[in-house]
Amino acid sequence: MSKQGIVTQGVVAFSNLTEFDTYKGKPTGAYSLVITMEPNEAQKLEDMGAKVKDYKGSAQRKFRSQFHVPVVDLDNHPVQGEIPYGSKVRVLWVAGELDPEHGLRTHLNKVRIVELSESATEDPDEF
Numbered sequence: 371m372s373k374q375g376i377v378t379q380g381v382v383a384f385s386n387l388t389e390f391d392t393y394k395g396k397p398t399g400a401y402s403l404v405i406t407m408e409p410n411e412a413q414k415l416e417d418m419g420a421k422v423k424d425y426k427g428s429a430q431r432k433f434r435s436q437f438h439v440p441v442v443d444l445d446n447h448p449v450q451g452e453i454p455y456g457s458k459v460r461v462l463w464v465a466g467e468l469d470p471e472h473g474l475r476t477h478l479n480k481v482r483i484v485e486l487s488e489s490a491t492e493d494p495d496e497f
Contacts, residue, residue, distance in 0.1 A: 380405030421473030456487030
């Protein structure tokens with residue numbers, strides 16, 4: 371598999387980009403981002419050998435990195451903090467090894483926020 375970057379679009383379901391992801395209460399040693407994808411995006415991943423999970427009728431995939439992952443906006447300005455649930459993003463990743471159990475490994479390189487979710491911009495005073 372080529373080490374060239376691949377771009378996948380989706381909507382953020384879980385963002386763990388400022389601290390390591392945890393599993394059963396313990397840090398995994400990796401940052402991660404789970405996105406929900408349209409069927410055509412999910413099919414592209416499956417065609418490459420990546421496993422895509424079905425969550426309530428929607429396709430989801432986790433992208434991971436052992437290193438800090440840069441997050442930028444559309445103007446290429448750095449964005450700090452976690453990406454809010456429901457935000458539209460483009461994920462730049464590199465294909466890793468093909469694992470018999472987990473499928474193609476998807477190494478996260480960079481995230482571009484296309485549109486922040488409304489929950490990220492809601493003013494608590496206006497709630």
